Amino acid sequence: MFQLEKRPQPSRFWIGVTPILAVIATMIAGGALFWALGKDPLASIRMIFYDPIFGEFAFYYRSQILTKAGPLILIAIGLSVGFRAGIWNIGAEGQYIMGAIFGAAVGLAAFPVEGWYIFPAMVVAGALGGWVWAMIPAILKNRFGTNEILVSLMLVYVAQHVLSSASLGLLKNPEGYGFPGSRNLQQYESAANLELFAGTGIHWGVMAALMAVIAAYVFMTRHILGFQVKLTGQSPRAAMFGGVIPARIVVFCLGLSGALAGLAGLFEVSGPAGQITIDFASGYGFTAIIVAFLGRLHPIGILLAGLLMALTYIGGNVAEQQAGLPSAAIQAFQGMLLFFLLALDVLSNFRLRRTKRERA
């Protein structure tokens, strides 16, 4: 019989190794899944993991990986701070949407005036939109003790309807023949979030993500508030004795993750997506949760995990087009990746020990 014995300290070796093992295990299991579906497993795995980086059109795919990873990393960094404190913001998708709406609204209101100040104003509005949306579960949690998981989640659906309503009414393009959707911000020079270096796919959102990674690293390791956040997560009682006010941590964590999610939404709507439409939201808020966990809630880990997830998305597109693999296959893939990581994670916190069964 095997028994799990808690390690006194999480094993650093296993923390580093488990993600790699998880990826390998996913490749094997994913390959088996594809084989069961009648697709060539090796070719499919190659299309998903190898082609986007080294394949024929990799010059295009590589830039797309960065573009796709930007919002994921940005949101995940914000979420990870909250998750470390045990504050589960599941509604990042809603905050992302609201950030996009607020930011786009500022941009559209300014149209057709050109000016250097318009884009920064949109950025502020985007962060504000996400922050406001996250404050709702924060206030409800502090004041009434309501579970932030469910409130933030319900607000996602509310946000989706607000988005619908905005695309059809408030933000609708007056020159759009009555079709839903706002003006295209990519074509409005002061508001557009275009590539900073041609062909690399790096836009302001990607830059913001990188800055967030560095800032989060410094914050969590050097700043007293970062320490308090970690302490709250490990032991709420010790934190209280240490002088941490739980309500402040809640407001801070939810506010930060909301603002970052809102920023990601703004960068996306003024960049790759281009306009406010009914189905603007593509699930980044939820995928970012996965990215946060894959990255072990550590900024550098999140950076790598974000790139990995983006790779699977892009690779999935490639496989979809070249092998007829359904787009849903990638979701199953990503779920499996997380499963394997969670399963293997036990090895970093616990040691496997063989015990003799006691005979009575």
Add this chain to the structure above:
Amino acid sequence: MKFLKTLAAGVALAAGLATTAFAADPLKVGFIYVGPVGDLGWSYEHDQGRLAVEEALGDKVETSYVESVPEGADAERVITQMALSGHKLIFTTSFGYMDPTLNVAAKFPDVKFEHATGYKRSDNVSTYSGRFYEGRTVLGHLAGHMTETNTIGYIASFPIPEVVRGINSAYLAAKAVNPDVKFKIIWVFTWFDPGKEADAANALIEQGADVIMQHTDSPAAMTIAEEKGIFAFGQASDMKQFGPNARLSSIIDNWGPYYVARAKAVLDGTWTSQDTWDGIAPGMTKIGEFSDKIPAEVRASAQKIADDIAAGNMHSFTGPINKQDGSAWLAAGETADDGTLLGMNFYVEGIEGDLPQ
């Protein structure tokens, strides 16, 4: 070593290009669908169009498709992938692909793009759509005759001009044969959600509707209609297998002839950017077979309407027609021009309820 490698690659590339110039490579035609081919509605019919191209042009073409592509940034990537992998004619079959198509078209000037139901064109982007409202006139005529409760239920997707045109033309035709007819309209804000469409159908039936019309993509409403023993119409495809008793007729999107013509144009080198808006006459909008449940004289009158529209003797929007608020729109004998129709955002007089804005 590196230099030699590059040189060798360059020679190979040149040789490859030279040989391809001589060989008659099949034209790669790509299709992007917004829903699954198995939706048996909108995307299914586009795929039928693709199959028609394959059948008509044989080994001169090689077709491929990607289904369920979300609109937005992802669409742009998929379209770019298609262009990168050698497709020279790409059909993007949903309104929401408009800006992505134009963006990619700007980067690949030698690839031709066909965008469905859009309004922006460029040198290598054409647009095309069907005059579905002409079909609605025929269906509205049938519905007006067949309803016994004088209540017709309409499941509408989004308040865009295309959908509003359909409601208006159906209503006008129904009212022409049945002055007491009432339309009850539910907006489900989705193109494809069988659960919601089924709920909407049930709500309409409960409020007395005995004929259901829809502008959404799934056969859910037809299935509910069959279950409850009332009538419905197939949308975009025939949907007969879902409602053997319920189905009165249908509007079938027949993209085949247009797709074959455009593919041929690319092969001949005669392709130019244009806007096509075809209805019953050129065969883009087909009316499905009339059910036996319809009395013979109604079938005849409906067929006459279809033939008249096809011959140009009748227009779905012929005055005198007022807008819903009572203001005059079309004078007696006047027909609506394409411009107004393209931007139609008002109900005609007689329809109750507000258009969501």
Add this chain to the structure above:
Amino acid sequence: MDFSAINPVSLIATLIIASTPILLAAIGELVVEKSGVLNLGVEGMMIVGAITGFAISVETGSPWLGLVAAAAGGAGMALIFGILTQYFLSNQVATGLALTLFGLGLSALIGQSYTGIKPPAFPKLDIPELTAIPYVGKILLNHDFLVYLSIALVLGVWWFLNYSRRGLTLRAVGENHEAAHALGYHVTRIRLGAILFGGACGGLGGAYLSLVRVPQWTEGMTAGAGWIALALVVFASWKPWRLILGAYLFGGVSILQLNLQAVGVNIPVAYLSMAPYIVTILVLVIMSGDRTNAPASLGRIFHASH
């Protein structure tokens, strides 16, 4: 605007139908949470149940076998969750989310070849004499099997939790797993059983969507029903009877919204569609004053260290 067009009897009958899938999923999740485990993967279990039920139903031609398969599919997904959280001691929130993601993807994969197919129909309880009873007849006695099963399950769970020995043990495990373990109860096994039950119920809820409501299979057809079920459990303060109330309230608001539109009410559609979710939040706020009912060990990882 003719409100008389809305028939209250039909409205109630329809809302019962609309509420059944979330009721089924929620009663399962209630048992799971009572045992101290938070399984956020309800959406994944529901949709896998939906496709499994649909596929088996179509392949074998029997909707009943489809139901069994749906329950098995949901339980299978729950088993993955159970093994990961109980034996591999993984974080419950993350595992539940991974389950949702995996379930959505897997179901879409399996379902690819089943789009557009019509499954064998479910017989409805259709005794004309009973249906003719005014009001009660149409509301209560003209439904299909799963509706009655959902009510029966709620009744069963209520009795189980309050009046049976095993139910008491389960609640004990949920309140204080250390103490229960010290008393000699096999915490992990009890929780695993609860998790499997929750999965089976979720699967049945999903099957209702794909086999009864439309019936059809579409990718992602649960459309958030699993998350609503989770909210319902909190809304009901983990009490079975309140669950029915909550489910019908939620289903009712969604159906009412459609009916109001058809009647011609002027409230913008977006607000009507948002209403169920906002109502849920309001109810959550009101209910969260009553935190005494949450199982004390909810969400905490149990590890027997001896």
